[in-house]
Structures are given as C-alpha cells and as structure tokens.
Amino acid sequence: MSPLPPLKIGPVEIGFPVVQAALSGYSDWPMRVLARRYGASYALNEVMLDRFAVEVKGRGKTQHHLRLTNEEHPVGGQLMGADPDAFPPAARRLVECGFDVIDINFGCPVKSAMGGCRGGYHLSQPDVALEIVRRVRDAVPDRIPVSVKMRRGIDDTAESRDRFFRILDGAFAIGVAAVTVHGRTVEQRYVGPSNWEFLREVKEQAGERTVLGSGDLFDAESCLRMIRETGVDGVTVARGAIANPWIFSQARALAAGEPLPPPPTVHEQRETMREHLGLCIETYGPQKGFGAFRKFAIKYTRLHPEYEQVRNDCATVRTLAEWDGYLQRWYSEDAPGQYPLVDETAEASAGSR
Structure with missing residues (x-):
C-alpha cells in the first residue's frame, strides 16, 4: 500500500x-x-x-x-x-x-x-x-x-x-x-x-x-x-x-x-481505564470525575473476553471504592482481549454531533 x-x-x-x-x-x-x-x-x-x-x-x-x-x-x-x-x-x-x-x-x-x-x-x-x-x-x-x-x-x-x-x-x-x-x-x-x-x-x-x-x-x-x-x-x-x-x-x-x-489484553485495558479515570479526576475532582468516567467504563467492557458478565457488574458500580473491587474481580488476571463489538442501536445515543 x-x-x-x-x-x-x-x-x-x-x-x-x-x-x-x-x-x-x-x-x-x-x-x-x-x-x-x-x-x-x-x-x-x-x-x-x-x-x-x-x-x-x-x-x-x-x-x-x-x-x-x-x-x-x-x-x-x-x-x-x-x-x-x-x-x-x-x-x-x-x-x-x-x-x-x-x-x-x-x-x-x-x-x-x-x-x-x-x-x-x-x-x-x-x-x-x-x-x-x-x-x-x-x-x-x-x-x-x-x-x-x-x-x-x-x-x-x-x-x-x-x-x-x-x-x-x-x-x-x-x-x-x-x-x-x-x-x-x-x-x-x-x-x-x-x-x-x-x-x-x-x-x-x-x-x-x-x-x-x-x-x-x-x-x-x-x-x-x-x-x-x-x-x-x-x-x-x-x-x-x-x-x-x-x-x-x-x-x-x-x-x-x-x-x-491484537486487541489490548485485560491488564492493558485496566491500565488505560486507570489512566482515563485519573484524567477525569484531575478535571472534575474525585466524585464528579468518577461520575464523568462511568459512561466510558461501561463501554470499556466491550473489550473484555467475558463482556456480558463484566458489563452487568460494571453497571452496578457507583463509587471509587466499588470500582477498586470491580477491577479486582475482573481485571486482576491477564488474558487476551477482544475487538469491541458495536451495537448500532445501543450506540445511537452517543452520536457525533
């Protein structure tokens, strides 16, 4: 090419x-x-x-x-x-x-x-x-x-x-x-x-x-x-x-x-999410920063090999303390990731303006 x-x-x-x-x-x-x-x-x-x-x-x-x-x-x-x-x-x-x-x-x-x-x-x-x-x-x-x-x-x-x-x-x-x-x-x-x-x-x-x-x-x-x-x-x-x-x-x-x-591994996903959350906290402060990050967090789950279970668990996380526990449950052991599968219907509310 x-x-x-x-x-x-x-x-x-x-x-x-x-x-x-x-x-x-x-x-x-x-x-x-x-x-x-x-x-x-x-x-x-x-x-x-x-x-x-x-x-x-x-x-x-x-x-x-x-x-x-x-x-x-x-x-x-x-x-x-x-x-x-x-x-x-x-x-x-x-x-x-x-x-x-x-x-x-x-x-x-x-x-x-x-x-x-x-x-x-x-x-x-x-x-x-x-x-x-x-x-x-x-x-x-x-x-x-x-x-x-x-x-x-x-x-x-x-x-x-x-x-x-x-x-x-x-x-x-x-x-x-x-x-x-x-x-x-x-x-x-x-x-x-x-x-x-x-x-x-x-x-x-x-x-x-x-x-x-x-x-x-x-x-x-x-x-x-x-x-x-x-x-x-x-x-x-x-x-x-x-x-x-x-x-x-x-x-x-x-x-x-x-x-x-290859798609990012589970550990690579974890480190990127931590980086993203850190940028949100730097911008908005701890409480609002985590709130701003949550809409991204649920979408990061698309790359996890156990996507559906991880997504469902992620939806219940409301605090930084719960986030740490969530990472421990699903991201402590490394494994190959997957390319994100995109549901057009679900994604429609997040369109480019």
Missing part, C-alpha cells in the same frame, strides 16, 4: 489522517488527551452552543469546557447555534482559549438541535448557513482555519442534495479550509449504513480542497478503507473511539504495512 499523505487543515499541520471527531457529552479534555496519547493526530472538543461559549467562565463548574493543555495541540473547537450574529463572538472566544481550528456544526441530527434551528437544520437553509460561515471566517485571524461539519442533507430528495452542494461550494468559496461529511442524512440519524459513495462524489467535486469523511468507522480497517475507497483526505472517528483509543494506534500500524495489532 502507498503511504497515506499527511493531513493539513489550512496552515495547521495535522499529520496522520485518522482523527477524533467532536462527540457531544464525550470528547472532553480526558477523552481528547487519551486519544492523542494513543495515536490520534488531532481531536475536536465536544460541541458548544455559541452563546454558551461566550458566557462560560474560566473557573468553577463549567471551566472544564474550555480546558486545553499543551499536549493536545492541534485541537479543534466546535460551535453550534441558530443565529449568525452569535457565532463571531463565540468563535473569537475559542481562539482566545487556544483552539487551533474553529469547526462549525451543520450536522447534528438530534431533536433538540433541529427544534432549535441548529446543527443539521442549517442544511435546509443554505443562505443562513453560508452567512454563519462568512461571519466566522471574518471574525477569526487568518492563521486560524475554519472548517465545517455536514451530513449529506436533510433527506434523500433532489432538493436536499442541491442545498448540500450549494453549502459545500459556497463554504469553500468563502474560505473554509476543510469540510467533514457524514454519509448519513439528518433524517436517518444513526439508522442504516453511511453512504460512502456520496463521500466519493463530494471529494471529486472538491478536488484539491480538503474533505474528511465520517460514518461507520468502528475499527481501524474501516478508517483506512474509507480513505482508499472514497479518496477523502482524512477521516474523523466518532462513536468508534469511545472507550477505544487503541483504534488510532491500530490504524497507524495498518497504514505502515504492519499486521493489525
């Missing part, structure tokens, strides 16, 4: 073209740092509403939303909102906080976003979407690239397709450095396969301009296959990276022509 060209987003050098997507409720500082340590060359913060990004303080209960550290760079900040006037101050705030790329979310399919005329709703109104892009591009310094996240349309109608390409072409004309496209429609949410053929069409239309693909990337092989089959410049791993940071190092190995690394 020929080597994968390194990814760039405008002037920002990303490198290996398999990166971590923005994940609402998940891609906080601990998850992003862990992804970077395990091979992701770039990660996006969980999406923030435009007004919240302006109002959030650098201290107290909400300070973690804007937490960045040196080992994260380059790192992207994602914004979502309804009013074009609210985007410029939010974008400037993210730049002041140290984000290297500003990403605009035109892809979120959840009811709260659609009902609030945010996220994927903008795919139905190209004029408003492009005004948002223009406002953000004008608001931030030239050295800060702006990118856009889209789905392939509201639905599968010809009108929806036309609106998609109007936004795509218009955004590039305004000066966005990259566009990420999820192969499902907003109407689909997370049901049915992601349309990779559409990604090929988008890349053919974009030409030399940077396009990233998204959708159905749950293992390292799929990440590389999307790049090679569609021609996109890179891929963003969303649900496939939750409690599975190894996906990035596995993709790097395959891209280098090496065999697929």
